[in-house]
Amino acid sequence: MAARRDHLSAAPQGEAGDRRPTYERIAALLRGAVDAGRLPPGLVLSEVPLARLFGASRSPIRQALAQLEADGLVRRFDGRGLVVGDCAPNRAAVTPAMLGLSAGALGSIHERTADALYYRVERELILHSLRGAFRVSELALSRHLDVGRSVARDVLVRAQGAGLIDKGDNSRWTVVPLGPERIDQFYELRILLEPVALGQAAPRIPPDLLAAVAAGHREAGAAWPDLDAATLDRLETDLHVHCLDFATNPEIGEALRRSRMVMLSGKHVQRALGATAALDRFMDEHLEVIEALRLGRTAAAQDGLARHLASSRAKALERLAAFRRLPQPEPAPYIDA
Incomplete structure (x- = not known):
């Protein structure tokens, strides 16, 4: 019997620097x-x-x-x-x-291993959520991943924090459905609130942070399309989370937190569609917003963000329709209809 992994980083960190197995x-x-x-x-x-x-x-x-x-x-x-x-x-x-x-320092190995473990489960949960509601077995997940129950529970709690699953009164985990209507509603929320949050955050974002975010986007653009899930996550969170965290109204941030699962779904749907779909090179639209912020052109940054979200909304719905036309695979061993 393989030794079970007993360490899981709770924070969703992406792999930076050393990307070797x-x-x-x-x-x-x-x-x-x-x-x-x-x-x-x-x-x-x-x-x-x-x-x-x-x-x-x-x-x-x-x-x-x-x-x-x-x-x-x-x-x-x-x-x-x-x-x-x-x-x-x-x-x-x-x-x-x-x-x-x-x-x-040894913990960095734990974190990278844990991230690889989580991204695998995240992908399976999201792709199932696009087809409806499903039950998730914690015990079956621990066996599937060859980890202890506590580690499997940590994976599911992290997924719950991302809005992918929920735990009902019967203490059973359930995949939260993410259909076209819900995706459209989340984008409507983001289009209304993110430009407002950006306007509040703009004078408070440290210039060094903006410079680092811009550099990361340029590096990703140069490496396109050879980008892993962790890098795509970092690009999304740098603008839509880290920059917007400087907004002065915490209630806007809390409302937006619930909508972030559409960011997660996009990358996994694109990978599932493979060569049948054009990959979304969203970092160029991000850079337009970031550079406007660096120049102090807050209104232009807000307009650019609104355009980016409207474009992402249309692409997300198109990708979902294409994904649902694919043959439905067998559920993961820990997911039941």
Whole structure:
């Protein structure tokens, strides 16, 4: 039985900087520790203890150890695990300090792994929500992901915070339907409130933040269309969440929070449609708004945001209609009709 992942970051952070697979990051840390002598010759590296340390399943640990074996840094012996170097096997606990990390730095591995786990579930929940209401089994999810019940619950609580699922009086999780009428209503709300929030936020947004947001959008534009879900999330939240968070009316922010699931649905629907749909290069429209803010042209930024939202509204409804014409796949193992 695979070791279960017991760490989940509660905050929806995107992957920034190092985008290598989890096993490659783990292999690099172990390799560096061996080369530096912090993992001494004779030390036994086993899948289960390392999986617990990194908050990962055994699969990426196994892949990481296979890389080290291929490099000649570890070897097999008559026992469980692999041994560093050529000395006699010695079983001792591997600590974050031996990897040259603090517990907090080690947490970045946990967060990236957790994000990959969450985005997978998020996608499945959203694509089901576009077809109606479904029940979600927490126990079946934990088995499907090969994680503990507490981690599966954390995933579902995070999805609940995003408005994707709800928990009724019977304590059962249910996918919240996201049909064309609801999408249209959410966009109507956003078109009414986001330009107002932007007008309030404009004089309060730090110039350094606007510069960083603009730079991130330009980088994404240069990499288009080779962008992952985390990057698309960051682009959306930079403008529609982080910048608007500087608005002075908190009630507007609370109302807009409920509408953010349409931002999440857009990226997943585009991926599901694949080559049949033109990807939405929305960062160009974002940049128009951001640059107007940087120039102090608040009214122009508000107008640009309103146009962007109106365009996004039409595209979202078109994509939903195209998605519903696709053959309906089998539900995920943890989702029941």
